[in-house]
Amino acid sequence: MTALRGARQCTLLALLLLKAGEPVTKEQFFEELWEEGIPSQPGNALQAQVARLRKVLRAELGDEFVCRRLITRPSSYVLDVDPLEVDVHLFGSLTKQARASMRNDPAGARELFDRALSLWHGAPLEGVTGGPICQSAAAQFEENRLSAVEARIQLDIAIDGYAQAVSELKMLAYLAPWRERLFELLMVCLYRLGRQAEAIQTYNQLRSRLVEEFGMEPSPSVKSCMMAILNQDPALGGAERLVVARTPLAGSAVAS
Template sequence: MDIQVLGTLGVRDDGVSITPTAPKARRVLALLALRADTAVPVPALIEELWADRPPRSARTTLQTYVLQIRELITTALEANGNRSVTAKDVLATHPGGYQLNSGDGHSDVWEFERLAGLGYRAMDAGDHQRAARVLREALALWHGAPFADVEPGPQLEIEARRLQESKLCALDQRIEADLRLGRHRELLSELTVLVSKYRTHENLHGQFMVALQRSGRRSEALDVYRRLRNTFVRELGLEPSPALSRLQHSILLATPHQTPSAQRPAVSRLAPLAS
């Protein structure tokens, strides 16, 4: 089974889609696919569908959505000539829940998490070349927001935020690896977009400041700090972290031939992400 949730939802059995078109059935499959090979409790699925106001028929209606997905699985199995497995084997009923069995298939979330972990370990080992390459591979698995074509309920909203935060961590580390490799000029256009999108993310602003300074654009690097500080004070009632303030100070004192240390500021407080 091939599972894709880092973008539009796609679940296929040997290339044949089992993704329903009905919105709530898609929501059920999205949650089952994200947690493939793990039983998802019925209360979690009911909460996903109806939040804190489920109808009296919630369990019966959920069973209807499960049957719709199983019908699509049956069609896919027949199209692939697979008679040794049934739809109930693929989408199994467990005590108190349902489980989508991947059959040792592929999940873009699993692959992203595997590659990101390799990238983090490479960073810790000082292998910045490998870290940049592996983290770039991990980020290439993303094709949009998680479950981009699914109207999410409470469970999927939480999972989407978790995945977006994981993506942002991987992106932060990949940019850091590229900075360590001296690719500051190549990063300028990307960081210009990122600091506009994440207006209060200190690490990204710090990385942008370093990239600008190393590119001989010290005044612009200082402008980045001033804009961030104004946003912090106006919107959050906070000052930037001491680490970012030290970076700004080092840029102020640097001569035209000096650049800030390659070691990124250890920002201890990440402000909330912009929406």
């Protein structure tokens, strides 16, 4: 909302939207809005912030919306909206539907992932400098987005083949060099396109980065993929294996 000014106003609205339809306690607001130190009269300071937000919402959405939807309770505030009116919650619903239909309806699942990913515009909670709730939510949203991108690319491979996925995978691997699954998909695509040396080079780049920056080896799954490439396993990376035989990645649950 372009009329919002300042990080605290953005954080206030973000927290209400994250908990859409649920009460947010005053203590939670205190911790999120004044991470550097809660003011001496936090209740009054919070009231002032909410009053400014009401003014912005009234100008943008009308007095009736503010009166009916932004509810004050003795110890909390509630933004009474359907979670599916909020992009991040809609994203979670769409990706959940997409994952459920990947096996039986790949084209339909890809369309759902595309709809979900089209909701993204910039970094999650951009402009928000909140406390632990907002910070953890932003990290989880980015994880969910990347996980959805990986799943959609798996479907692209199954439907359109390997060649068209390589460019996007290279770009994503550059932007998210810690995402081993992206490198594994890229290695498989390169191998199936007859670019075995490039697939091996991709593995070596990933391994060097993990060892140098984190002191750890690639995951067993990536190592197994590398061995299959070295052994020229004819079954490596078939579309069915990539899309339906692999269990979902750990930590890929969508936001609710």
